[in-house]
Amino acid sequence: MNISLKEHSFKTFENPQGSSFHERMLMHQQFLNYLGKTEAMNYRLEIASACHSEVVLRGGNHIEQGNYISFVCNDYLGFTQHPKVKAHVIQQIDKYGVGSGASPLIGGYYSFHRELEEKLCRFFNRSTGSALAFTTGFTANSASLLALLKKEDIAIVDMAVHSSVYEGLMGTNTKRFMHNNLESLELALKLSKDKYRTKMVIIDGVYSQDGDIAPLSEIYALCKMYGALLMMDDAHGIGVFGRTGRGIAENHELLEKIDIISGTFSKSLANVGGFVIAQPEVIQYLQFQSRQYAFSAAATPAITGVVKCLELIDEEPQWRDQLWANIRYFKNGLTSLGFNIGNTESAIIPVKIGAPEQTCKVGSELLKMGVYTNPIMYPAVSMKDCRIRMSVLATHTKEQLDKTLNSFDMLKQKFNISLTHD
Ligand code: PMP
Numbered sequence: 209m210n211i212s213l214k215e216h217s218f219k220t221f222e223n224p225q226g227s228s229f230h231e232r233m234l235m236h237q238q239f240l241n242y243l244g245k246t247e248a249m250n251y252r253l254e255i256a257s258a259c260h261s262e263v264v265l266r267g268g269n270h271i272e273q274g275n276y277i278s279f280v281c282n283d284y285l286g287f288t289q290h291p292k293v294k295a296h297v298i299q300q301i302d303k304y305g306v307g308s309g310a311s312p313l314i315g316g317y318y319s320f321h322r323e324l325e326e327k328l329c330r331f332f333n334r335s336t337g338s339a340l341a342f343t344t345g346f347t348a349n350s351a352s353l354l355a356l357l358k359k360e361d362i363a364i365v366d367m368a369v370h371s372s373v374y375e376g377l378m379g380t381n382t383k384r385f386m387h388n389n390l391e392s393l394e395l396a397l398k399l400s401k402d403k404y405r406t407k408m409v410i411i412d413g414v415y416s417q418d419g420d421i422a423p424l425s426e427i428y429a430l431c432k433m434y435g436a437l438l439m440m441d442d443a444h445g446i447g448v449f450g451r452t453g454r455g456i457a458e459n460h461e462l463l464e465k466i467d468i469i470s471g472t473f474s475k476s477l478a479n480v481g482g483f484v485i486a487q488p489e490v491i492q493y494l495q496f497q498s499r500q501y502a503f504s505a506a507a508t509p510a511i512t513g514v515v516k517c518l519e520l521i522d523e524e525p526q527w528r529d530q531l532w533a534n535i536r537y538f539k540n541g542l543t544s545l546g547f548n549i550g551n552t553e554s555a556i557i558p559v560k561i562g563a564p565e566q567t568c569k570v571g572s573e574l575l576k577m578g579v580y581t582n583p584i585m586y587p588a589v590s591m592k593d594c595r596i597r598m599s600v601l602a603t604h605t606k607e608q609l610d611k612t613l614n615s616f617d618m619l620k621q622k623f624n625i626s627l628t629h630d
Pocket residue numbers: 344345346347349370372412414416441443444472473474480481482
């Protein structure tokens with residue numbers, strides 16, 4: 209098999225149709241060789257400390273062991289280390305132990321699962337029975353959609369939605385509309401008007417690679433006009449947006465009106481898992497008809513930390529204020545240095561570099577300067593739009609942000625990074 213490096217090496221992620229297991233293994237080896245040549249060493253690094261704004265990397269394979277300022281963790285409010293969250297989880301583990309022992313339908317559903325789901329209902333101002341907790345945010349999306357949408361239905365999706373949404377669309381019809389483009393959405397709605405039993409528009413509240421946000425009110429109005437359901441994944445919005453941290457829907461006063469809100473526990477809620485908020489009939493249907501939910505072990509007692517985090521969002525709004533102060537400071541710093549950070553309006557900061565090789569190099573150089581970031585490459589983004597992606601946290605100190613800005617400043621000269629804005 210003759211595969212040239214560069215573009216083709218990245219295609220290993222694309223699941224090439226018809227290629228065999230052996231070809232895939234070979235392609236992947238070539239991909240790893242390619243990353244090695246570009247010194248792309250930022251992937252799957254071993255962290256030997258807590259998830260925090262500064263981490264200890266274990267080192268090895270070009271990486272020095274030591275402390276690094278970290279922008280790779282999505283613990284926006286810093287709750288993974290909050291003493292009240294830790295104390296609550298330890299207490300619940302004392303009571304329940306460390307495993308759930310079975311899937312929810314056949315013996316793995318405990319009081320702590322019910323308490324979490326009831327807390328989610330109250331948090332999102334919905335009636336009891338409107339929430340379902342999953343073991344990951346990925347399955348919250350993929351499992352629900354697989355169970356809900358079938359071949360007489362259509363999913364109309366923003367082309368930039370998270371891959372967990374695409375994973376859930378295998379059994380239905382799909383039409384993609386241009387990212388955040390209302391005309392493109394309306395056209396898709398018009399074209400599918402009388403053809404399908406159910407039309408569901410699916411968007412993210414905050415887009416995970418660009419950090420920009422959905423024009424929710426307008427999208428909601430279009431859904432009403434064309435009789436479509438609306439599902440929004442607000443993984444990066446919960447805890448960050450809205451007057452009381454309920455996310456993008458709260459900003460638009462639509463918290464109770466969106467048909468399905470999904471999200472993750474792995475960001476502001478400082479845990480592992482995910483959830484779906486919907487009408488109680490939809491939740492009851494998913495409990496029995498979603499195979500990934502029904503035939504997979506329920507979450508462990510550690511998930512009870514989410515209840516405490518939901519309380520802290522109300523009780524300690526200072527973390528959200530601090531997060532926004534940090535976001536503003538860091539964005540201003542990068543734009544005054546002339547970097548292109550696209551249209552981000554959230555805690556996700558993409559520094560657009562362009563070509564994959566240069567993006568890998570910038571990531572590696574940042575590591576050498578003690579700053580740990582994620583270079584994002586094709587196919588997560590297009591070949592020409594590779595970037596360094598960072599998550600700003602409430603717990604980043606001014607000193608850490610300044611040191612990072614200085615590092616970017618030095619790299620700007622070294623790599624002659626194009627400073628043109630979109
Ligand atoms: N949705 C979005 C928008 C995400 O960014 C992510 C994860 N980064 C997920 C869903 C999946 O969440 P989890 O990590 O809990 O599986």
